[in-house]
Amino acid sequence: MNHAQLTALGRALRLLGEHGEALSTDTPDAKLHEVRADLKRALDLLEESVGTTAPSTRCPEHPNGPVDRAAPDLCLLCETRRRTARRAEYNGGPLPARPSTEPVQSRYGVRGDRPQPQQRWLPELWNGQAWQLCGTPRRDRREAELYIAAQLRAPRAAMAYRLVHEFTDYEVLRVWGTPVRVDIEPMGGI
Numbered sequence: 120m121n122h123a124q125l126t127a128l129g130r131a132l133r134l135l136g137e138h139g140e141a142l143s144t145d146t147p148d149a150k151l152h153e154v155r156a157d158l159k160r161a162l163d164l165l166e167e168s169v170g171t172t173a174p175s176t177r178c179p180e181h182p183n184g185p186v187d188r189a190a191p192d193l194c195l196l197c198e199t200r201r202r203t204a205r206r207a208e209y210n211g212g213p214l215p216a217r218p219s220t221e222p223v224q225s226r227y228g229v230r231g232d233r234p235q236p237q238q239r240w241l242p243e244l245w246n247g248q249a250w251q252l253c254g255t256p257r258r259d260r261r262e263a264e265l266y267i268a269a270q271l272r273a274p275r276a277a278m279a280y281r282l283v284h285e286f287t288d289y290e291v292l293r294v295w296g297t298p299v300r301v302d303i304e305p306m307g308g309i
């Protein structure tokens with residue numbers, strides 16, 4: 120906001136304050152129309168004054184980060200973190216595990232057969248043209264950092280290294296019906 124904008128906006132806001140002070144049950148409609156016009160003018164001035172980079176989320180940590188409309192703070196990054204935590208809770212929760220001897224009749228298998236969300240840390244080096252993988256992707260960040268530290272000390276170290284975080288996730292989007300746990304019919308109970 121430049122100085123001219125500051126002056127104009129300050130004046131407009133102070134005027135609104137005065138309107139507020141003067142407001143009473145006797146305030147005539149004509150005055151209210153005037154207030155509305157001044158309010159609108161102040162709003163226009165404010166819109167001109169604020170920068171173009173309006174925050175896309177309500178997250179104090181990632182105000183301009185990617186948006187997840189379903190998240191309370193609209194922050195995709197934090198929501199992903201929360202989902203991961205919730206899932207970890209679920210996985211360690213009191214739900215009885217499906218006995219491994221009980222096969223589920225589906226050619227597509229069950230959710231548990233699909234890969235769990237995974238994260239890996241990829242060490243990469245700058246080869247003068249592009250970033251390229253320079254070691255085995257690690258499951259452990261610290262291990263990957265130690266690896267890169269060792270590479271840096273090597274006699275023919277690359278110009279630059281970087282650590283890339285890879286994350287794959289699976290999310291239930293919607294459930295149709297109620298998944299009630301049913302007992303398996305005893306053998307021959309047809």
Ligand SMILES: [Zn+2]
Nearest residue numbers: 178181194197
């Ligand atoms: Zn966030």
